[in-house]
Amino acid sequence: MAQRHLIIGGGTAGINAIRTIREEERERSEIALVAAERPYSRMVLPYYLDRSIAESHVYTATPRVLADWGVTSRIGRRATALDTQAGVCTLDDGTTLEYDDCLIATGSSAVRAPVPGADGRAVHSFWTLEEARAVLAGIRPRSHVVLVGAGFIAFTILNSILSLGARLTIVEVAPRILPRMIDDTGAGLVARWLADHGVTVRTGVTLTRIEDAKGGKRLVFASGAPLACDLVIMATGITTNLEWLQGSGVGVNRGVVVDEHLRSSVPSVYAAGDVAEGRDRISGEAAVHAIEPTAQEHGRVAGANMAGKDVRYRGSVLINIVEVCHLDVASFGAWDDPKAEAASGLMADRPAYRKLLWRGDRLTGAIILGPSSDIWTTNDVGMLKGLVQSGVALGRFKAHLMAQPFDVKPAFIASRTTSRLLDETILGRPAKAPGDTPVAV
Numbered sequence: 001m002a003q004r005h006l007i008i009g010g011g012t013a014g015i016n017a018i019r020t021i022r023e024e025e026r027e028r029s030e031i032a033l034v035a036a037e038r039p040y041s042r043m044v045l046p047y048y049l050d051r052s053i054a055e056s057h058v059y060t061a062t063p064r065v066l067a068d069w070g071v072t073s074r075i076g077r078r079a080t081a082l083d084t085q086a087g088v089c090t091l092d093d094g095t096t097l098e099y100d101d102c103l104i105a106t107g108s109s110a111v112r113a114p115v116p117g118a119d120g121r122a123v124h125s126f127w128t129l130e131e132a133r134a135v136l137a138g139i140r141p142r143s144h145v146v147l148v149g150a151g152f153i154a155f156t157i158l159n160s161i162l163s164l165g166a167r168l169t170i171v172e173v174a175p176r177i178l179p180r181m182i183d184d185t186g187a188g189l190v191a192r193w194l195a196d197h198g199v200t201v202r203t204g205v206t207l208t209r210i211e212d213a214k215g216g217k218r219l220v221f222a223s224g225a226p227l228a229c230d231l232v233i234m235a236t237g238i239t240t241n242l243e244w245l246q247g248s249g250v251g252v253n254r255g256v257v258v259d260e261h262l263r264s265s266v267p268s269v270y271a272a273g274d275v276a277e278g279r280d281r282i283s284g285e286a287a288v289h290a291i292e293p294t295a296q297e298h299g300r301v302a303g304a305n306m307a308g309k310d311v312r313y314r315g316s317v318l319i320n321i322v323e324v325c326h327l328d329v330a331s332f333g334a335w336d337d338p339k340a341e342a343a344s345g346l347m348a349d350r351p352a353y354r355k356l357l358w359r360g361d362r363l364t365g366a367i368i369l370g371p372s373s374d375i376w377t378t379n380d381v382g383m384l385k386g387l388v389q390s391g392v393a394l395g396r397f398k399a400h401l402m403a404q405p406f407d408v409k410p411a412f413i414a415s416r417t418t419s420r421l422l423d424e425t426i427l428g429r430p431a432k433a434p435g436d437t438p439v440a441v
């Protein structure tokens with residue numbers, strides 16, 4: 001009898017797993033997909049919001065692709081329970097599905113600040129396509145939009161809101177913006193850049209309630225003046241979608257705890273993406289990395305192992321890259337490691353900043369920001385990411401980079417990082433071009 005794989009969740013991790021199972025299996029298996037939403041990429045939603053792509057372009061695996069892959073889909077259905085002893089998953093319509101192995105790829109959901117009015121009219125999250133549609137419908141030219149939360153997700157949609165002709169205010173409870181992505185120096189530069197581009201930023205303010213006011217909204221804070229606006233977007237964090245696994249016996253911590261094969265505490269159950277707590281490549285410790293590259297890599301590795309391969313995962317590297325009003329801002333790896341040796345550089349004539357963090361002669365973390373119009377900013381974002389990802393020993397180039405953090409190219413070229421990264425596919429085999437996917441029949 002053919003192996004029966006069940007994939008729960010149709011986001012980046014789930015769809016990458018399906019594709020990889022079909023690429024790697026020797027004999028055609030049965031694949032069932034249960035997904036609460038049609039498969040699409042959340043990461044492209046900012047481009048849908050600024051209307052640079054149509055809604056049809058956010059979808060990843062269309063019904064046609066899933067049919068070509070021979071996947072039995074239950075789209076719009078939610079898994080509500082997992083009986084790992086019997087190998088049965090129950091859905092929200094009472095249907096049960098039997099599996100031989102399954103992948104939990106249910107991602108995460110947006111969380112709103114717990115204040116009165118947080119679920120009121122014209123108050124939105126921005127995590128799902130449905131929420132993106134609602135925000136797009138609610139913003140008019142000259143609308144005043146308030147973003148609550150100044151983290152990475154808020155910054156991914158900042159340009160799109162401005163490009164719709166809206167005025168923007170960002171409010172943040174922490175004393176500075178991007179508290180989990182860059183350090184104080186970097187945050188100060190970004191805050192000044194935003195002010196120069198007409199974005200108002202209020203940090204260190206605690207939102208206490210959101211009220212209706214004259215056709216618009218009013219935000220009230222623990223101290224300081226209230227703020228009137230037309231629309232509120234809460235970018236106040238996310239939580240892993242784990243609650244449905246209660247009683248399943250699958251070990252969870254902040255996410256589903258997985259080993260180097262992306263297997264959970266129950267051998268026939270794998271987990272991948274935002275919902276999984278896997279290994280951080282730099283620290284070696286367990287971490288939930290709610291980012292696209294981790295979801296992709298987890299999905300590929302889990303899929304290969306479900307197809308019968310033995311692929312070990314080296315762990316994921318934290319990667320945050322965002323562009324705000326033509327300022328590139330990025331951080332990689334252990335950018336806030338207090339025990340690392342660090343060197344930084346700041347340009348006097350422009351908002352350009354680098355911080356490099358070392359363990360021995362390996363770059364283990366980096367912060368970089370600078371105007372996108374400086375070609376070296378964009379190049380260095382890529383090169384620093386490569387140096388952290390590859391973990392290459394930089395030998396005498398360490399001293400050079402410590403003294404000249406803006407001169408990354410010599411170290412990148414001399415260390416042959418490109419050829420190292422080209423060789424390194426996540427499945428440990430040569431990369432295949434799109435269309436070359438050998439689908440077992």
Ligand SMILES: Cc1cc2nc3c(=O)[nH]c(=O)nc-3n(C[C@H](O)[C@H](O)[C@H](O)COP(=O)(O)OP(=O)(O)OC[C@H]3O[C@@H](n4cnc5c(N)ncnc54)[C@H](O)[C@@H]3O)c2cc1C
Pocket residue numbers: 008009010011012013014034035036037038039040041042043044045046077078079080105106107108126127128153156157241244272273274275289290291292293295319321
């Ligand atoms: C606006 C925005 C911008 C972003 N930008 C970036 C970026 O620039 N870089 C970056 O690295 N990351 C970015 N991200 C984060 C990135 O999109 C996520 O890390 C990624 O989507 C995680 O993939 P996933 O497959 O683990 O989860 P998801 O993509 O969330 O997919 C989970 C799927 O599971 C389904 N599901 C949930 N519960 C159930 C259930 N019980 N039963 C069945 N199905 C269920 C959901 O409907 C969904 O289809 C962004 C996210 C957003 C919202």
